[in-house]
Amino acid sequence: MSLFCADRLSYTVKGKPLVLEASFALEPGTLTMLVGPNGAGKTTLLRLALGLLKPDSGTATLEGSDVSKLAPVQRARKVAYLPQQRPLIWPQPVRDIVALGRFAFGAAPGKLSREDEAATARAIATCNLEGFEERAADTLSGGELSRVHLARALAAETALLVTDEPVAALDPRYQHEVLRIFSDLAREGKALLTVVHDLGLAARYADRLLWMKDGRIVAEGTPRETMTSDRLRTVFDIKARIDATDAEAISLNILGPA
Template identity: 50%
Template sequence: MTSLKISDLTLRAKQTLLVDRASTHLNAGELVVLLGPNGAGKTSLIRGALGLIKTEAGTSELDGHAVSSMSPTERAQKVSYLPQIRPLAWPNRVRDVVALGRYSHGATVGRLSDEDQTAVDSAISACDLTQLQDRSADTLSGGELARMHCARAFAANAPLLIADEPIAALDPRHQFRILDLIKSYVDQGGGALLVLHDIELAARFASRLIWMKDGRIIADGPVHETLTAERLAEVYGVSATISDTRIIMEGAL
């Protein structure tokens, strides 16, 4: 069982404190949603946890090994990462982009091993891309692109997945489709950490919520314990009423 453990992680850019002594964890079988307003430090926390940017203090460990001491390949075999910005430099074929998810397994696009082929095939069919796999990626719609990037992340067959705003700018149906894909990945034993801005969807899909504000984690726990009107006011500065999992936003405070 793979797990990610973040302890007292502190990140700073010049004088600005981006993340302040954040501690949390991600285990297989859970779907954790990281919530917080813009600039709360969610993306920085993820980057720091993956060792993509320099940390000032604290540790991030995968199965007890410090991420900073792992090679990028070792880390990528354990955690798939879907960044917020996903530019494609060239108009590649959808299948080739998905195959790049196999990079950490030594795959060379265009000459995939049988194992790589199998992983790519199952990621493509899981994300319903079979009809699109020979299309050029620059001809896809936003929803199709999002599915392609998900398939790319799944193709790695990594036990953990970290996705930064995987459903931003998608229509409601595609938001559900992507979250359903991630949910079924978690049901099959994966562990996922997602950044979302849709609190209602987060409450519906997450097994745990992490609340961030001004670089600090201010709450971390199951949905029913941490999702309260007071917390929404504190973190997002909005007034809201909550009944069951229904959230009605009433306005800015």
């Protein structure tokens, strides 16, 4: 059984369809990347899949349970979600922000169990934030703060991690470091779904790709199977050359607009 299944999810706002008949499954041990142009419906699809929006039709199940029927605490114990917008109400210390990832398990800053403290420390170490624990959030760069929010999601240590453009604010080094973290988590048996705009990173790190355009999932499969010049022209309106580097890996050279 798949860890997560979306079945024909659709959602319309003021007569405009944002997501149409979207179906996909997420398997343990797999890093899945959702790609598509701006306005394709990627963020809306994530919110529908997680039960944060009510679909007009279709269903989503997590470990066999209807996501829409899960209480927020139940859902938060099964899936960690890192959205695009990550507002902070006040400039908390980094450790307290990361510890919020344990909230669904009954934790609160300053009142962490030994297990919560260990999970928080593991997330801080994973995101290379050791030494930042007492820093206030308003003293961090945008990239540093992005890593803090990622650590907060990782601290939940859920079976499923869903992230929306987690590397958008990061420099190239940390983009690769974050996606290596995701790859390692997949190798440990977790399922991950993440939105990325850098197709080169998608080609390098994704186990599977979901291609989205105009609210529909138009293709699904490995980068080698689905990342073709024709698809890049159709979905993104770009010219690109795809080269095979070995039996499975590919390299992408974007030449410009189609």
